[in-house]
Amino acid sequence: MASLKAFIIARVLALIPTVLILITLVFFVMRVLPGDPVIAIVGMKAPPERVIELKKELGLMDEAGNPIPLPIQYLNYLSKLARGDFGRSLIWGKRPVLVEIMEHFPATVELAIAGFIVSIILGLLLGSLGGWMGGKTSSAVKTYGAITYALFIPWIGMLLQLFFAVWLGILPVAGRIDTGLEPPTITGLYLIDSVITGRWDSFISALRHITLPALTLGLVISGVFTRVTRTSVEEVMRQDFVVAARARGIPEHKILLHVLKNSFVPILTMMGLQLALLMTGAVLTETTFSWPGMGTFLLERIQYRDYTTVQGTVVFFAIIVSLVNLIVDICYAYIDPRIRY
Amino acid sequence: MMGKYAKKRLAVSTAVAAVGIVIALIVGLIGGYFAGSMAAAPATATVTVTETVGAKTVTSTVEKTITSTVEKTVTSVKTVPAGPAVSRIVIGVTDKVTDIDPSNAYDFYTWEVLSNIMGGLMRYAPGTTELEPGLATGYTVSPDGKEYTFRLRPNLYFADGTPMTAEDVVRSVKRVMEINGDPAWLVTDFVKDVVAVDDHTVKFILKKPVAFFPALVATPPYFPVHPAYKPKEIDSDQTAGGVGPYRIVKWVRDVELVLEANPYWWQGAPKTKQIVIKFFKDATALRMALEAGEIDIAWRTLRPTDIQDLKGKKGIKVIEVPGAYIRYIIFNTKIPPFDNPLVRKALAAAVNRKAICERVFLGTTTPLYSMIPIGMWSHKDSFLEKYGEHNLELAKKLLKEAGYSETNKLKVELWYTPTHYGDTEVDVATLIKEAWEETGMVEVTLKSAEWTTYLEYTRKGMLGATLYGWYPDYIDPDDYTSPWVNASWTGYAYSNPELIKILEEASVKPTLAERAKLYEKAQDIWAEDAAIVPIFQGKLAVAVREGVEGVILDPTMLFRYWLIYKAS
């Protein structure tokens, strides 16, 4: 496994150029986009002097009032970043970007994990059902996959809200937890923190709040998992070792387990790729359920041309996504002995 | 024969499906159980709350809770459990709080929050646009109109029991001037200096006579703030507040804000002990939360369709009043064809305001014929008098005079911004286009730009006709007139020396009667020039669950939490 260690180190190093390219892209794209962030910040009523003043403050203009060229701004930004300084938000009290990210990130992680679990349960169950049964079941599962994939999150979210919250009144419409029940922060994930600290009322409240958003997100992503699982199971089912196992008298339920394990590599790949979908899904889910996460936060800051926050967030995400993909790769190696680095 | 084999497969997959159903059942059962347990939860929590909040207990404990909540908002858990039903009201909003700091907050919703956790020397009497004494008992003006002296109420305290004196007013106002944030101009444009004459007397020395200065003093930049606010920088998450009916006990940005009655408020304790603001990101969820009973009040901003729907719902009350929010078209008088007054007048005459209010906003807005809104003193329907409503005959006549005809059509671009004013904006623009084209002599191209771009282009004077909206800074006709005249942000779209003179005069005249006369005249000139054409005025709508009383709204658009209560 020493080679695996080398692989991890190589992957982490490979992360640096990836992130650098992303930073550069985001930096320039944000500035090429029409729309002056300064005007977005000060609003329409501000006098011109105030605009100039703010530009100086943001490092867009030097003291003499001349605009600082983009390449210099870029270098300034990089040197700050290298020192671990993500900068401060351009708007609302100029709060440190890292603080803002950390305020919103745990909520998204919690929702993403919950949605992921729902989608994997649904996807694996239905997908293996379809792949195993074949025929009409397979077609039905195929249709399910297509429909859920095309579902519009605000729409399905609203239906769930209407049904479970307004009509039945058993689950809350929006929010993350009931007022005053927040558990002490340890991981920032309410479900976990409340269990660690043994605050069951908090746990129940958090669970009730996360049910509908997780279901919505999970349902939509489950389509992809269902499809991948189904095709993958079908493919593995066609492989000789299944017949060979049957010829040895291995019972079907054991064979299903082996088939699932073999189907899992493509599913795992899909899981890594789904992160992006999960993020876009999270934006809409978070909006629908007023979930205080990263998705809505980032979207809002893009609209305000909050350069530093958007840049910081993207860099942050690049690192997270790369880390997750690294974990996925390590999982491959763990599941499939043929893969060794 | 081989059917058995298929059967086996079926058995396996049925088992898989069964597992799924079992999981679903468990989730359902748990959900049901939670629903049951939640109903029971608040009842058990009641006792603790009444004990901690009930009486004006020892000062030190109050201080402690405040400082601990300020530093670690998230850890302030056990202190604020579900309160007794009657003394707690939950308000849902889709707005957000920017900086809980009057030195930089410059948006309506944050001003509302500030008005509930702080107070000004002057304030508006609830339900009116009239000023009344707030922290001050009254004021005197020097004969030259350049010095305003306010006398403070005796025994004013911040929410933690710290006494408030004239020095705090001076410190706070100077802090706003020093930080020079977004709303600072409300101070710096007018105030030269502010001094504490004694502990209970504050004197403002102005740069020039300002007739509406008491209205300015009622705005948040003039609110005295707690000494805990950082003296020289914006303190966006500072929860110490000022001298107001409530104090912040918990603040989780974009999630919720919990306010508790300030035991030291000069007017006595508000009716409702605890106000919880829940921040929504979606208007539909806001509406559903009201229907589900998760919130007692759905405040800014419900969609027009939701308001219509909620009006018929049992157990829900919708309250509407005219708001101080106005919408208008800016014609840039430097860009052809809008440099021609005849064109501007013709377009002003053709606008179909009623159709916009009824079709797009389902009656949640009112047609407006002057920049000074309905309900404010000196308001005059100048545009209606001059051009009428949707007056196509007049429009055609004016267009002909300007040299246009059915064959030689006037070609114009109308710009709008798609999201900043809500998703209804494209409909507003479309109806204006339709009304103009109804003359048969105009061809309109609709163009849109995203908000920041829109502002930038406008500022640079690149757009001919644009749609904008206005929330007032201070409730005075001056705030509905001077910001457009010779203004950089409109790209200097409109300038009229006569008007400038009248407005300047109106802003310094000390008596209301004199000022009103001048503003009436200004409105007529405004309509004659037709450079900036009012379209409609917003209505404020709030939906509350039955039993919620004391909702008083007025054009200031600030919800006064200290007046609301639950009847039962």
Added chain:
Amino acid sequence: MADPLLNIKNLKTYYFTESGIVKAVDDVTLGIRRGELLGLVGESGSGKSTLGLSIIRLIPPPGKIIDGSVLLDNIDLMSISEKELRRIRGRRIGMIFQDPLTCLDPLRRIEDQMVETVMVHMDVERDEAREMAAKALERVGISGDRLKDYPHQLSGGMRQRAMIAMATMLHPELLIADEPTTALDVIVQSRIMDLLEDLKESMKMSILLITHDLALVIERADRVAVMYAGELCEVGTSEQISQDPLHPYTKLLLESIPDVEAPKTKLKSIPGNPPDMRNPPSGCRFWPRCPYAKDICKQTPPKFAELNGRIVRCHLYGGGKS
């Protein structure tokens, strides 16, 4: 027939495809004797593999066994329950396949796959099962410490040995070997065949060797059955088949075997193509390619005839009369 182990009687296995019914095994009757190596030869698509899979009812959909019986010691494998059949598979009848790489679960160690098989059939502890697996491996010439290996860590020949070890570890009475050496090179081929013969002797096991390679069968098998287009053509001892083939198809097959001693001679191949199995020729299925075809061959399917203790299905040998 002396001491039959397995009797296949009138077995019919059809594939119900969308473009038509494929009669892959059509009315095949064949016996396998105890301790013999029976070679089943045919071109690809002749239905020989289907026959092998039909014996233990592993026909994948859309295939279906339509009729017939397969008796193993008077137990009809076609009518017992799936559960009962599962106790026979791997225990009394083992099976190995062409490609040992794809027939082993790539994600699990050899050991786990073998131990699983033992534990499914026998009530033994894991350790005991592991010992049995190690022994079985050693029996096929692989050292027991390779148990911990994954399939991809073994060479092709070793993998096939492992497969054989897995299939024979519970001492089955019959081993169905479907093209066990096709994927291997010539030297490994013969070693594997030696191994199979050794196991046959030491375990007193019957082997059904399914292959397209007539030369191999003649060299190794006790008896040979030739299959064409889903039907049996002829069954006889290796000697009979090689020295005195009766059926024209067998004759042509023999002629097409390359002569190792005289490599320069031109290879003869059978003229024509195998029939479209969805729509086979009427009469004898071989007539379009048969040099001796007569009118009767085109109209009437021939019946089996016994000739000097041999079985052949051809109008040339009086197969015409019922």
